[in-house]
Amino acid sequence: MEKDDKQRIMLEKVLKEHNYQESALLEILHRAQEIYGYLDKDLMMDISGSLNLPPSHVYGVVTFYSFFKLRKSGEHVVTGCLGTACYVRGVEQIMEAIEQEFKLKRGGSTADGKLSLLLTRCIGACAMAPNIVVDDEVIGKATKEVVTQKIREVLGGVKAET
Amino acid sequence: MEKECKVARTGCIGTCSVGPAVLVEPGDYLYQSVTPDKVREIVRDHIVLGLPVKDMLYKNEAYFQKQHRLVLRNAGKIDPSRIQDYISAGGYSALAKCLATMTPQGVIYEVVTSGLRGRGGAGFPTGQKWSLVARSHNTPKYIVANLDEGDPGVFANRTLAEADPHAIIEGMLIAAYAIGAEKGYIYIRSEYPLAIQTLQKAIAQAKAMSLLGEKILETSFKFDLELRFGAGAFVAGEETAILASVEGRRAMPRPRPPYPANSGLWQKPTLIQNVETLANIPLIVQNGGHWFSKTGTPKCTGTKCFSLTGKISNPGLIEVPMGITLREVVFDIGGGVPDGKKFKAVLVGGPSGGCLPETLLEIPIDYDSLTKVGAIMGSGGIVVIDEDSCMVDTARFFTEFCVDESCGKCTPCRAGLARLKEVFDKITHGQGEMSDIATLEKSGVYIRDASLCGLGQTAPNPVITTLRYFKDEYVKHIVEKQCVAGKCFKTRDEEELE
Numbered sequence: 017m018e019k020d021d022k023q024r025i026m027l028e029k030v031l032k033e034h035n036y037q038e039s040a041l042l043e044i045l046h047r048a049q050e051i052y053g054y055l056d057k058d059l060m061m062d063i064s065g066s067l068n069l070p071p072s073h074v075y076g077v078v079t080f081y082s083f084f085k086l087r088k089s090g091e092h093v094v095t096g097c098l099g100t101a102c103y104v105r106g107v108e109q110i111m112e113a114i115e116q117e118f119k120l121k122r123g124g125s126t127a128d129g130k131l132s133l134l135l136t137r138c139i140g141a142c143a144m145a146p147n148i149v150v151d152d153e154v155i156g157k158a159t160k161e162v163v164t165q166k167i168r169e170v171l172g173g174v175k176a177e178t
Numbered sequence: 179m180e181k182e183c184k185v186a187r188t189g190c191i192g193t194c195s196v197g198p199a200v201l202v203e204p205g206d207y208l209y210q211s212v213t214p215d216k217v218r219e220i221v222r223d224h225i226v227l228g229l230p231v232k233d234m235l236y237k238n239e240a241y242f243q244k245q246h247r248l249v250l251r252n253a254g255k256i257d258p259s260r261i262q263d264y265i266s267a268g269g270y271s272a273l274a275k276c277l278a279t280m281t282p283q284g285v286i287y288e289v290v291t292s293g294l295r296g297r298g299g300a301g302f303p304t305g306q307k308w309s310l311v312a313r314s315h316n317t318p319k320y321i322v323a324n325l326d327e328g329d330p331g332v333f334a335n336r337t338l339a340e341a342d343p344h345a346i347i348e349g350m351l352i353a354a355y356a357i358g359a360e361k362g363y364i365y366i367r368s369e370y371p372l373a374i375q376t377l378q379k380a381i382a383q384a385k386a387m388s389l390l391g392e393k394i395l396e397t398s399f400k401f402d403l404e405l406r407f408g409a410g411a412f413v414a415g416e417e418t419a420i421l422a423s424v425e426g427r428r429a430m431p432r433p434r435p436p437y438p439a440n441s442g443l444w445q446k447p448t449l450i451q452n453v454e455t456l457a458n459i460p461l462i463v464q465n466g467g468h469w470f471s472k473t474g475t476p477k478c479t480g481t482k483c484f485s486l487t488g489k490i491s492n493p494g495l496i497e498v499p500m501g502i503t504l505r506e507v508v509f510d511i512g513g514g515v516p517d518g519k520k521f522k523a524v525l526v527g528g529p530s531g532g533c534l535p536e537t538l539l540e541i542p543i544d545y546d547s548l549t550k551v552g553a554i555m556g557s558g559g560i561v562v563i564d565e566d567s568c569m570v571d572t573a574r575f576f577t578e579f580c581v582d583e584s585c586g587k588c589t590p591c592r593a594g595l596a597r598l599k600e601v602f603d604k605i606t607h608g609q610g611e612m613s614d615i616a617t618l619e620k621s622g623v624y625i626r627d628a629s630l631c632g633l634g635q636t637a638p639n640p641v642i643t644t645l646r647y648f649k650d651e652y653v654k655h656i657v658e659k660q661c662v663a664g665k666c667f668k669t670r671d672e673e674e675l676e
C-alpha cells in the first residue's frame with residue numbers, strides 16, 4: 017500500500033511537470049512505465065482521467081507502440097535484437113537455443129515468472145551483431161553458449177536441462 | 179619526467195569491429211582492441227617516450243582513406259558532454275554568422291545553392307522545403323528533427339547524436355532562424371538511452387549559455403527545444419506519422435496534401451528534417467553553399483553516412499562522398515566478406531531497400547541511381563549478405579518486418595503484405611508452386627503503387643529485387659525443394675524441436 021502511494025506521488029509529479037498536456041502522453045506513459053514497470057488497466061484509467069482523455073485514446077496509444085507493456089515482465093529480461101544485421105549474423109539460432117533451454121517462447125515468460133524473452137527491432141549496435149540484451153547488459157557478437165551461460169548466471173545457477 | 183596529457187571521452191570513431199579504440203593526438207594515432215594492460219604499454223611507450231606502439235595501431239588505412247567526414251567532423255575528436263569542446267572546434271560560429279550578418283532569405287539561398295537533399299530517405303531538396311515553410315504567414319511555426327532511425331541495421335543518427343549533439347542543435351537553430359520558427363522538437367527513439375542523455379545534457383548547456391531560449395546571442399531571436407521520445411514504431415519516422423506522435427497520438431500517417439510545410443504540428447507550418455541533414459547546415463553557412471556543392475555529384479551533393487554491417491570484415495559507421503560506388507564501399511572500405519566466404523548480395527536502404535547482386539556493385543551511390551535498380555537510399559543501411567544466406571528467406575524476413583510494422587490504416591499495406599508473407603511461408607516450407615512467383619510479383623507492384631505512405635510504397639522492394647536478381651533461388655525452392663543456404667524446409671516438427 018505504502019509503495020503504491022509513493023508510486024502515485026511520483027506519477028503526479030510527472031503529470032505536473034508536463035502540465036497535464038495531452039500532447040505529452042507518450043512521455044508520461046514512458047515515465048509511468050518506469051515507475052510501475054508496466055501499464056495495467058487501472059493505471060491507464062488513472063492517466064486518462066488526469067489528462068482528460070478518453071480511456072480508449074490512452075489504450076489505443078499504449079497498444080500501438082511496442083515499447084509499452086501491458087503485463088508484468090519476468091524478474092529477469094532477455095531481449096533479442098531482430099535487426100537486419102543480427103538476422104544476417106544468426107540471432108535466430110540463439111533465440112531458438114534460449115527458447116529450448118529455458119522453456120519459454122519469445123514474447124512470453126517462464127512458468128515461474130523468473131525470465132521473460134522479448135524482441136526488439138534494433139538496438140543500433142549493428143556492427144557488433146548479433147546482439148542479445150540480458151537485464152540491461154548488451155552482449156555483442158553473441159553466441160548460443162555465451163548467452164545461455166549468462167542467463168543461467170543471472171538466474172542464479174538454475175540448472176540447464178538438456 | 180613529467181608530461182601533461184588530456185584524457186577525454188569522445189563519441190564513436192566508427193571502427194566498430196576493433197573496439198575499444200583509443201586515439202592519441204597529435205598525429206591521429208588510432209589504437210585498436212585496447213585493454214587495460216595495453217593502456218599501460220601505450221602510456222609508457224607512446225605518451226612518455228614518444229614511441230607509438232606500432233603493432234597495436236589500427237592498420238586498415240583504406241577504411242579512412244576513402245571517407246570524407248563532414249557530418250562526422252567532430253565524431254571521435256571532441257568530448258560530446260562539453261559544449262566548450264564544440265565551440266573550440268568552431269561550433270556555433272555559423273549561428274553567430276547568421277544572426278550577425280545574414281538575412282533569413284540569405285541563409286535559405288545558401289542552402290538552396292548547396293544542393294543539399296534530405297538524408298532521411300526521400301532526398302527532397304532541403305532549401306526548397308525551407309522556402310516553403312518560410313513563405314507561410316501562418317504562425318507559430320515548428321521544427322521537428324527526426325531521430326527516429328527506425329530502420330533496423332542502421333545507427334548513423336545515434337552515433338551522430340552521441341558524438342556531436344551540438345551539431346544537430348546548431349543546425350536546428352539556423353533552420354529556425356531561416357524559416358521563422360520559435361519551437362522545435364527532437365523526436366528520438368527510446369531504444370537509444372545514451373543518445374537521449376547526451377542530447378539532454380547538450381540542450382541544458384546550450385540553454386545555460388543563452389544559445390537556446392530567449393535573446394539568443396543577445397539578439398531578438400528566440401528558440402526553444404524539447405525532446406520527444408518514440409516508443410518502438412518504425413512507421414513513426416514517416417513525416418506525417420511523426421507529427422501525430424509528437425502530439426501524443428498513435429503514429430498513423432495521413433494522406434498528403436496538406437504537406438507538413440503548410441499544415442504540420444497542430445495544423446501549423448512545420449519543417450521536418452533528418453538530423454544528419456541538419457548537421458550539414460552549420461558547414462554550409464560557414465563555408466557557403468557553393469563550397470558544399472563541390473563534394474559529391476552535381477545532382478547529389480555532399481556526403482552520406484552509412485552503417486556498414488552484415489557479413490563484412492570492417493563493420494562500422496562510415497561517411498563517404500555521394501557518387502562513390504557500392505564496390506568501393508563494400509570492398510575497399512568494408513574489406514569484403516570475411517572467412518573466405520563468397521559475396522552474394524548487398525542490401526541497400528533498410529528493410530524496404532533492395533537486394534543488389536555483385537553485377538550492380540559498380541553503380542554510384544546517389545538517390546537516383548539506387549532507385550533505378552530497385553533500391554533506395556533510405557537512412558543509409560548497407561548490409562552485406564554472403565553465400566550462407568538464402569535470398570528467399572531474406573525477402574521473407576523483411577516482409578515479416580513490414581507486416582509487423584504496418585500501422586494498418588490502408589488496405590494495400592495491411593492486407594497485401596500479409597498476403598505476401600503467406601506466400602513466402604508456403605515457399606519456404608516446401609509447398610510453393612510456380613504460380614506463386616507471379617502472385618508475389620503482381621501483389622508487390624500493387625502494394626507499391628497503392629499504399630498510403632512510404633512504408634507500404636517501399637515494403638515490396640526486397641521482394642521485387644530478389645525476384646529480379648535472384649529468381650533462380652525461388653525456382654529452386656519451388657521446383658527442387660532446395661535451399662542453397664540450407665535455411666528453409668524445416669518441417670514443423672523440426673521447428674518444434676529447435
Ligand SMILES: Cc1cc2nc3c(=O)[nH]c(=O)nc-3n(C[C@H](O)[C@H](O)[C@H](O)COP(=O)(O)O)c2cc1C
Nearest residue numbers: 296297298324327328415416417451452455632633
Ligand atoms: C516508414 C518510414 C519511416 C521513416 N523513418 C525515418 C527515420 O527514422 N528518420 C528520418 O529521418 N526519416 C524517416 N523517414 C523519412 C521521413 O518521412 C522524412 O522524409 C524525413 O524525415 C524528412 O527529412 P529530410 O528531408 O531531412 O530527409 C521515414 C519514412 C517512412 C515512409
